[in-house]
Amino acid sequence: MVADNKSKSDISFAGTFASSAFAACFAEICTIPLDTAKVRLQLQKKAVAGDGMTLPKYRGMLGTVATIGREEGISALWKGIVPGLHRQCLFGGLRIGLYEPVKTLYVGSDFVGDVPLSKKILAALTTGALAITVANPTDLVKVRLQAEGKLPPGVPRRYSGALNAYSTIVRQEGVGALWTGLGPNIARNAIINAAELASYDQVKETILKIPGFSDNVFTHLLSGLGAGFFAVCIGSPVDVVKSRMMGDSAYKSTLDCFIKTLKNDGPLAFYKGFIPNFGRLGSWNVIMFLTLEQAKKFVRNLESS
Template identity: 50%
Template sequence: MQLTDSGRVPLSRLVADRRCPLLHLSPSPGREEEISIMVGFKATDVPPTATVKFLGAGTAACIADLITFPLDTAKVRLQIQGERQGPARAVASAQYRGVLGTILTMVRTEGPRSLYNGLVAGLQRQMSFASVRIGLYDSVKQFYTKGSEHAGIGSRLLAGSTTGALAVAVAQPTDVVKVRFQAQARAGSGRRYQSTVDAYKTIAREEGFRGLWKGTSPNVARNAIVNCAELVTYDLIKDALLKANLMTDDLPCHFTSAFGAGFCTTVIASPVDVVKTRYMNSAPGQYSSAGHCALTMLHKEGPRAFYKGFMPSFLRLGSWNVVMFVTYEQLKRALMAACTSREAPF
């Protein structure tokens, strides 16, 4: 099949279903109707509803978690390493070194399944967290801009902070259980929980109901920061690429925007993420507050401790953002196309 100079296929040379979501019809005046090939589902004329965004965000986040969970587990192990030692002893006795070293050590000492410790709680977390913080972002942004299509940076940041904090209020216990599972070694006598349900019950029994909400303050701060960095950066990069006509609203644009959002988010959120992980995983009474945890880290391990696990954080957030946003954009279009087809089958 031969393409024209514009990268389009003449209609007379292509026999295809006009309803195919991978093809976009673009007739030109005075010329034979042509079809431009695009990657993924074509955007529908009707914008996605709040329900479609809510369900699509949760589903896309779960898919992203399934793919990137080992990187997240490696990040947690690196973040908690050395928390009971000074910086000199921590370096000397480090069990995990680097992303690949951490993953290989875990596979060798605990088995491959250890990389997916806490996956059930992680999926529970994403289905509730992402549905709220990502799925409701556009709706909240429109609320703050009173329905205006032109949202300023302030409205975007405010919307990101709101949905990020709201997500924590909905799903904090799932995050606590996920972190506890990822932090515990599968081998040895130090294992604290036998299953996801056991973790919920044990934490509630030994630490009270408040134990399931441990670390809420740093997690609210982290999610507000992450949501702003992630969604607002993605929003801004995508808008800039489209306005400058550098890319069309298609998979390459979504990929580029998501990768940039992942890097910016990692740089901004890593310190808060380390404190959140340490505090959530701490034994009762080890730290009096998240602030005390941060000060203890600074005193014992120095400023670099706040960027422990940076590389797995970036690998995880970068890849997670790419998978999540690309999947999310495609799911929104697929769901809306399905809804449209159901309403008008002929």
Template identity: 45%
Template sequence: MVGHTASDVPPTMAVKIFSAGVAACVADIITFPLDTAKVRLQIQGECLTSSAIRYKGVLGTIITLAKTEGPVKLYSGLPAGLQRQISFASLRIGLYDTVQDFFTTGKEASLGSKISAGLTTGGVAVFIGQPTEVVKVRLQAQSHLHGPKPRYTGTYNAYRIIATAEGLTGLWKGTTPNLTRNVIINCTELVTYDLMKEALVKSRLLADDVPCHFVSAVIAGFCTTVLSSPVDVVKTRFVNSSPGQYTSVPNCAMMMLTREGPSAFFKGFVPSFLRLGSWNVIMFLCFEQLKRELMKSRQTMDCAT
């Protein structure tokens, strides 16, 4: 990201990738119930039976889930979620500065180079981490209340069943909407955070420290949620669908629009923002501090030797 670190030596690419992966995992563990609530609200409307449980609001969804299926259900799919952060967030965030430098021709990075970096790292990370996304969403969405037994008994069981029943391509189901979603998220999240942090530091409103990182992360989280919500809902519906339920991603979007209206594309917006906003704050604060501490430790070790 923009700005000087606490040490005189900028963090290496390996430090950035490691810090991004750890910070993303910490953020995921803390905010995972909000993500589960978001998924349940997004798929609400697919089950048209009168006996289906209706979720109302973020807190209502979390409480209803905890009461009807147990508190542990709020963390269903967490192992896949952590695998996703390790394979996905570590690359899209950790490689952002390096790729941005590659696209930068002058002394300072332009908006175009920042966007290009976000597009590149987001796209590459999606293809690598898509199977973890598919498993995470399906485990979060499945409920023992809607059938005699759940589709999957656990994370690795889900990988095996999906690969067996739907082929290896089933693990990459929904790559197109997820690619669109994550390109939007990556560009908006990282570029907005970068620009806000740079503006606050250059205008001397805030120093390059925790308050600056906090404000930049909140603004980045809100902008990202607004732009990515419609694609996120379609992605969740398509990834969670049974084989043959939707013929394509556009068909999924059209059926949503026809059956539920335009508001369906913003289902789960509040938990999406609460989750993405809080995730951004936790991740960026941990990321920035972890980078600094690792580089300080490295400098100390270099001095000692």
């Protein structure tokens, strides 16, 4: 048994998957307005030449939230929540549910002691890549719904809802289109998953070694904040490329999107939406990990009774 995770053997995979999916969905509902703001900021391009006086429509996290709420109504901030919940059930459940089994696979079932950080990162990279390969269509639909702003009068929306978006994309662009942006999405989610899960695991393990600290809500709060900070610092560039590829079909490939973004908008474009991204990922991780720890505790009691 791995000494740094006492709960590993006393909760089933189904229990871990259900706890992870529930925690991820709850965090998604709480933080999706910040995610919608982040997507709009990332998709916003520089004013074209000759139009230099035009101010950007969206400015800052709170400004973007306020603009969307004012122009499109408060409910527009929850655009993409249905595919967002589809995504979290699949992606959240798989990436977190598989993390312990994959970590055990890499260190061996007879391993005793603290798992090396390199093995934690490798396990999280693996589960992040596997999970998003399954969940990519839900991510694509979520970004497409979030990207659509206020339309001129008489202009119909591309999609009437999440299910309509899935079927329309398949009908108009083919089944393969549901996996648009899979390359940067695997890169983003494998990297962010490693930053989140491995750093949460590592920070929590480190905190628990400090006298006076125990496996409680405060420890989970600190570990969740650490996970969110590492995730957004490392994952922002691939997140921007992923959002642009999913929101705009003009890009031929990941490399094409990267080069065009760099050339047209400069290197700082890769950190567009950094503040809402950190606000979102930081709060998302805190809410998700706090909920996950409590959900696992509930499932553990349920399974042992």
